[in-house]
Each structure stands twice: as structure tokens, then as C-alpha cells.
Amino acid sequence: MEPFVSWQWCKNHVQEIVIVDARWYWDRPGFDAYRTGHVPGAVFVDLDADLTGEITEDSGRGPFPAPEDFARAMSRAGIDGSRPVAAYDDAGGVIAARLAWMLRLLKVPAAVVSGGIQAYPGALDSSPVHPRPAVFPPRPWPAGSLLSTRDVAALSEAVLIDARPNNRYRGEEPETDPRLGKVPEADPRRGHIPEAINVPCREHLEADGMIKPPQVIRDRFAAEGIVDASGVVSYCGAGVTACHNLLAMEYAGLGQGRLYPGSWSAWSRNTGLPAAIGHR
Numbered sequence: 001m002e003p004f005v006s007w008q009w010c011k012n013h014v015q016e017i018v019i020v021d022a023r024w025y026w027d028r029p030g031f032d033a034y035r036t037g038h039v040p041g042a043v044f045v046d047l048d049a050d051l052t053g054e055i056t057e058d059s060g061r062g063p064f065p066a067p068e069d070f071a072r073a074m075s076r077a078g079i080d081g082s083r084p085v086a087a088y089d090d091a092g093g094v095i096a097a098r099l100a101w102m103l104r105l106l107k108v109p110a111a112v113v114s115g116g117i118q119a120y121p122g123a124l125d126s127s128p129v130h131p132r133p134a135v136f137p138p139r140p141w142p143a144g145s146l147l148s149t150r151d152v153a154a155l156s157e158a159v160l161i162d163a164r165p166n167n168r169y170r171g172e173e174p175e176t177d178p179r180l181g182k183v184p185e186a187d188p189r190r191g192h193i194p195e196a197i198n199v200p201c202r203e204h205l206e207a208d209g210m211i212k213p214p215q216v217i218r219d220r221f222a223a224e225g226i227v228d229a230s231g232v233v234s235y236c237g238a239g240v241t242a243c244h245n246l247l248a249m250e251y252a253g254l255g256q257g258r259l260y261p262g263s264w265s266a267w268s269r270n271t272g273l274p275a276a277i278g279h280r
Contacts, residue, residue, distance in 0.1 A: 001084055001109035003100065003247040004093070004211045007120055010086050010113060018079050020045050020087040022096040023117070037124035039088065039117060043077045043131045047240065050077070051098055060266030062098075062238035064146060070102070071138040078131025081108045088113040088120075092209040094201050094241040101243035101259070104250075106139045112247060114211040147233055147260045149267055152193065155233065159226060160196035161257075163236040163245045164264070169198040171277040175237060175264060189268035191275040193235070197224045198280070201236070201244040211251070218252035232257035239263045 010019060021038045023030040024047040034044045045051065050073035053065035065073070079085060085103055087096035093112035103110035117124075152160070167173045171190035192198070204217050211217075226232060229249040236242035239261035246257050267273055 001111055003104070003111055003251045004114045005086055005111040006114055013084070014041070017084045017086050018043065018077070019113075020077065020079075020085055020096070020099060021089075021117075022047065022087045022099050023089045023091075024048070024095045033090070035126060037126050038129075039120050040122070040125040041129060042088075043129050045073070045077050045087070045099055047095060047098060049073070051102065057269070058149070058262075058266060060238055060262035060264075060269070062240055062261055062263065062265065064102070064141060064239075064261050067138040067140050071136045074103075074136035075134050076131065078134045079103075079108075080134035080136050081106070084109040084111070086111055086113050088116045090117045092116060092202060092205045093211065094244045097201075097244035097247050098240045101246055104247075105142060105145055112211075112244075115209050118209060145258050147258055149260075149262050149270060149273070152233065152235075152260050152262075152267070153273060157231065158258075159232045160193055160260075161199045161224075161226070161232055161234050161242075161245055162192050162196045162264075163199065163201040163234060163242045164192075165200050165202070166198060168237070169196075169200075170279065171275075175268065189271070189275055191277040192264070192280075193267055194274050194276040195280060196235070196276075197226075199224060199226075199245055201241045201248065204244070204248045211248075214252045217248050218254065221249060221252060221254060227254065229254040229257035233260050234258070235260040235263040235267075237263055238265045 019042040021042040053063040087099045089096040096112045100110040169192045234242040234245045
């Protein structure tokens with residue numbers, strides 16, 4: 001299954017897939033938007049409750065959940081791994097990418113719906129959806145696919161890519177970290193991991209939020225010297241939008257990279273680690 005699919009593809013396979021609404025916001029529950037209107041038949045999966053583990057002082061704000069917790073969340077959503085999953089949001093797929101990449105990591109076919117809910121060609125529905133009964137067997141996260149802060153600090157040859165917007169990468173804007181109880185004024189750590197390359201994930205999107213053609217994305221990574229994703233580690237602010245870069249590389253035919261879930265929210269909290277400001 002390709003990492004990105006269209007609504008037409010979903011329509012053609014509607015009887016054999018699970019459609020997931022993965023919308024999420026800093027300032028309000030995504031479920032509120034879901035209740036207002038969602039794609040007919042779509043179930044809701046919450047980034048904070050279902051796709052994030054226990055947040056600790058060292059974890060950053062987006063750690064992966066334990067396999068057992070993830071399995072329970074997928075089961076509640078009617079996902080058992082036997083049917084492909086198509087996830088959408090209203091942010092160009094940069095949020096839905098987290099669920100899609102997590103499932104693909106476990107060899108479950110999953111994709112982001114290009115264009116998201118804004119591109120859906122039909123009427124939305126506000127009726128509650130009751131997922132099919134499902135049991136998702138717990139599966140361990142593959143060894144080596146998820147890097148800790150210690151792993152990243154010890155890297156010598158891997159290529160680090162930062163999926164955040166340019167201004168946050170360069171340290172011109174403070175990082176907000178509400179789930180860790182921080183405010184910008186109290187966060188002196190700005191910038192990026194030294195030697196990391198900035199590839200903002202939203203650069204892979206057209207103005208209407210559709211994913212760009214694979215060749216365009218391939219050329220974007222090639223401009224940074226990246227022609228093979230196997231040696232790449234992706235990060236962002238909290239390990240969410242970094243998944244969009246990983247899917248984009250796979251979509252462009254570059255293979256599979258690895259994720260640093262702690263990302264800048266974990267790295268920046270360790271004052272013993274260096275931070276770079278400005279361009280690489």
C-alpha cells in the first residue's frame with residue numbers, strides 16, 4: 001500500500017478498509033471537530049490518548065505508547081491489522097502521518113489520505129460511528145526503528161532531518177510545550193540538533209494540501225544529498241510531523257528511515273546536549 005492515497009482510492013475500497021479521522025489541535029480536542037462533521041464511516045483516533053505513551057521528564061511530549069496500550073487503542077477503533085487503514089486530518093496529513101507510520105512500522109497496511117477532509121468530495125456526517133469489534137494483537141516496536149536521545153547523541157554517520165518550519169529550526173521562534181507545562185518565556189532552548197538538515201514536511205504539500213508528485217519530493221531530498229532513507233533519522237518538535245517526512249521518503253522511492261520520537265522536546269530539555277542556531 002502506498003503511503004498516500006486519494007479519496008477516490010478510498011471510495012473504490014470502502015468495504016475493505018478502515019477510515020480514521022486523526023484530527024488534533026493544540027487548543028481543543030480533535031473529537032469536538034469529529035462530532036461536528038466527519039467523513040461517513042470514519043472512526044476517531046486521538047493523538048494524545050491513543051498514539052502517545054506516558055510523558056516523563058526525559059521522554060519529550062510525544063513518546064510512543066507501550067505495545068499493549070497501542071493494541072488496546074487500535075482494538076477500540078475497530079482496527080485488527082487485517083484491513084488497510086486510511087487516515088486523514090485537516091492539516092495536510094502531517095498529523096495523520098503519525099498513525100499511518102506507526103501501523104506501517106508493524107507491517108499493517110496504512111496510508112494518509114492526500115488533501116485530508118478538505119478534499120473529501122461528499123457531504124460530511126455527524127452521526128456517531130460504532131467501530132466493528134476488533135482485537136489488535138500487541139506487537140513490539142521493531143528494534144532499531146525508534147531512537148532514544150542517547151542513541152541520537154551517539155550517532156556518527158546517520159543523517160538527521162528536522163521536519164519543523166524554518167523559523168523554529170533556526171531558533172527564531174520559541175518552542176511551546178504545553179503538555180510539559182512549559183511556556184515560551186520559560187524555554188531558553190531554541191534551534192536544532194547540530195548538523196541536522198531542515199526539510200520542513202509541509203514543503204511536500206501543494207497549496208491545497210495535496211501531496212506533491214513523488215519525483216518532486218525525491219528531488220527535494222536529493223537537493224540535501226539524501227537518496228536513500230535507510231541512513232536517515234527524522235525528528236520534529238514531538239515526533240509527530242517527523243512521520244510525514246518518513247512517509248514522504250518512502251513515497252518518493254527512497255525506502256524506510258527511522259524516527260526519533262523524543263525529538264526537539266526531549267533533546268532541548270537536556271541542557272548537557274548542544275543546540276545549533278541559524279542555518280546548518
